[in-house]
Amino acid sequence: MTRHGWQRLLVTTAMYAVLVVMACIILVPLVATLLGGFKTLGELRTNPSGLPREWQWDNYLGILASARYWRMLGNSMLIASLTALLTLSAGAMAAFAFAHVRFFGREMMFNYFLLGLMFPAATAVLPLFIQIRDFGLLDTYWGVILPESAFGLAMSILLFRDFFRAIPHDLFEAAFVDGCGYIRFFFAMTLPLSRPILATVAIFSFVRSWNNYLLPLIMLNSESRYPWPLGIMVFQGEYSTEWQLVLAFVTLTILPAVIVFFAAQKHIISGLTAGAVKG
Amino acid sequence: MSVALGRRRAWTAAPVLLLFLPPALLLFTALVVVPIGEAGWYSFYDWSGYGVPTNFVGWRNFFLISRYPAFHTALINNLIIIAVSLCIQLPMALGLATLVASRIRGALVFRLIFFLPYILADVAAGLIWSFMFDGDYGITGAIARALGFPAPFVLADPNWALVAVLVVIVWKYFGFHMMLFIAGLQGIDAPLLDAAAIDGANRWQRFRRVILPLLRPTIRLSVFFSVIGSLQLFDLIMPLTKGGPADSTQTIVTFLYTFGITRMRVGFGSAVGVVLFLICVVFAFSYKRLTFRDDE
Numbered sequence: 047m048t049r050h051g052w053q054r055l056l057v058t059t060a061m062y063a064v065l066v067v068m069a070c071i072i073l074v075p076l077v078a079t080l081l082g083g084f085k086t087l088g089e090l091r092t093n094p095s096g097l098p099r100e101w102q103w104d105n106y107l108g109i110l111a112s113a114r115y116w117r118m119l120g121n122s123m124l125i126a127s128l129t130a131l132l133t134l135s136a137g138a139m140a141a142f143a144f145a146h147v148r149f150f151g152r153e154m155m156f157n158y159f160l161l162g163l164m165f166p167a168a169t170a171v172l173p174l175f176i177q178i179r180d181f182g183l184l185d186t187y188w189g190v191i192l193p194e195s196a197f198g199l200a201m202s203i204l205l206f207r208d209f210f211r212a213i214p215h216d217l218f219e220a221a222f223v224d225g226c227g228y229i230r231f232f233f234a235m236t237l238p239l240s241r242p243i244l245a246t247v248a249i250f251s252f253v254r255s256w257n258n259y260l261l262p263l264i265m266l267n268s269e270s271r272y273p274w275p276l277g278i279m280v281f282q283g284e285y286s287t288e289w290q291l292v293l294a295f296v297t298l299t300i301l302p303a304v305i306v307f308f309a310a311q312k313h314i315i316s317g318l319t320a321g322a323v324k325g
Numbered sequence: 326m327s328v329a330l331g332r333r334r335a336w337t338a339a340p341v342l343l344l345f346l347p348p349a350l351l352l353f354t355a356l357v358v359v360p361i362g363e364a365g366w367y368s369f370y371d372w373s374g375y376g377v378p379t380n381f382v383g384w385r386n387f388f389l390i391s392r393y394p395a396f397h398t399a400l401i402n403n404l405i406i407i408a409v410s411l412c413i414q415l416p417m418a419l420g421l422a423t424l425v426a427s428r429i430r431g432a433l434v435f436r437l438i439f440f441l442p443y444i445l446a447d448v449a450a451g452l453i454w455s456f457m458f459d460g461d462y463g464i465t466g467a468i469a470r471a472l473g474f475p476a477p478f479v480l481a482d483p484n485w486a487l488v489a490v491l492v493v494i495v496w497k498y499f500g501f502h503m504m505l506f507i508a509g510l511q512g513i514d515a516p517l518l519d520a521a522a523i524d525g526a527n528r529w530q531r532f533r534r535v536i537l538p539l540l541r542p543t544i545r546l547s548v549f550f551s552v553i554g555s556l557q558l559f560d561l562i563m564p565l566t567k568g569g570p571a572d573s574t575q576t577i578v579t580f581l582y583t584f585g586i587t588r589m590r591v592g593f594g595s596a597v598g599v600v601l602f603l604i605c606v607v608f609a610f611s612y613k614r615l616t617f618r619d620d621e
Binding site: 058061064065068069071072073074075076078079082087090091094095132135136137139140142143147148149155158159161162164165166167168169170171172173174175176177179192193195196197199200203227228229232253256257258259260264275278279282289292293296299300303304307308311314315 | 338340341342344345346348349350352353355356357358359360361363364367374421424425429431435437438439440441442444445446447448449452453454456457459461462463464466467496500504553556557559560563564577578581582585586591594595598599601602605606609
């Protein structure tokens, strides 16, 4: 091999070495969690990272057979779906008006929404709690869904408006001359043409709500309504001395997300970084 | 024709505005804008949340906040988290992005692996690492024992808990920043790099003189997300340390939770919210101004 060839080989090897080491650092905690769920507590102590000597399926099966696990996931599913739906519909409608209808104060109102991008929900969480309580929505699903959607609106309106604006104006003129009104145009043309951005915003809002801990923590009291991040903390509190069960539980709650991620990674990555790219 | 169309348009615009704007407007006003305004109002009262706030205390809540050692720790911790995000996480994300953005074998697999922690909920990531750091059962304990040291309980040690939290933050979030950089790198014109290579620029020179300047907008974005993300850090801290031990891992939001929400001190908690709000606003505006000047 030539000198140049050797140099190249060296660079490639170093590159892969870095990548493999990093990948291990990322994966070890995840794999240890998955495997830890298959061990007994005693084995966990002596063998935290290796393969289990005897696979304890009962840890996982016990959780899968428990009502609390499914109730938690069901609650999360319900809250996250409705949050995504509400963010999507309210956001898309408002963004349509901002993109296609000319009216007095349009830019001002749009900027009003953009204010929502600047601060986290935590800034107003106590008044929000009072507000939800006064609406009589404390300890209900809506008490979580409404604030989560409200805080997701700014981003969704921004993304939608930019996308809707890119729809050719000629299309709009033609439809208009044919007697098609705004509302029909929205449902018949805008929405079908905007499927990619709808998917992006839906995924973004769903994941945010699915993972959220602070808002449900403040709004919900009854364990029967807890979404999984709250439920898992309760579970960990009860079984804090039995790591193997906590690890099995963690694995079973992140598994749905991981499976969905690998199945639809393209959409998800674009969905989760979209807010960023638009900035 | 166009005048008629314009007039007709103004007429037909009314229903769509009346139908399409109110849902978003109501939701946003009632649950984002009003609560933030109320936070400003409540912050001047001593109030438990029942009845109407009547006990006006002026600036006392803000004064009280400034006297809490835990709040000072929280502010410093937030700054440390930002510093680590910028000085360790960002270069790491950028470096790895340049490796996996190229067409090397397995690039896609590495990308997915690095992004994986980001899709986990903070709570799940926190629980996983609270196991990792457990002295009795976790891996740090096993490593220490194998090396002949007593097993450390990292999360229970006020000197080390924050370091542990920082490890988890970088582990969880660098993949997101890496994805931003990959998107940025893919936007760079390949012929431009080829031209630089032909002109005799080596790998490092191409990175330093061509790629880095072109990535400026992405870097700016990454910095923005690091700062805003650090300022709202809460979910990750709860399963790890809950702000402890001895308040050593408090952030602004865990401070708000521990000292305002759990004790139902609405006035005090709102004042903390106002402080956080002001920090965010000042940062957002000055950052925008700073980076815009950069552009010109």
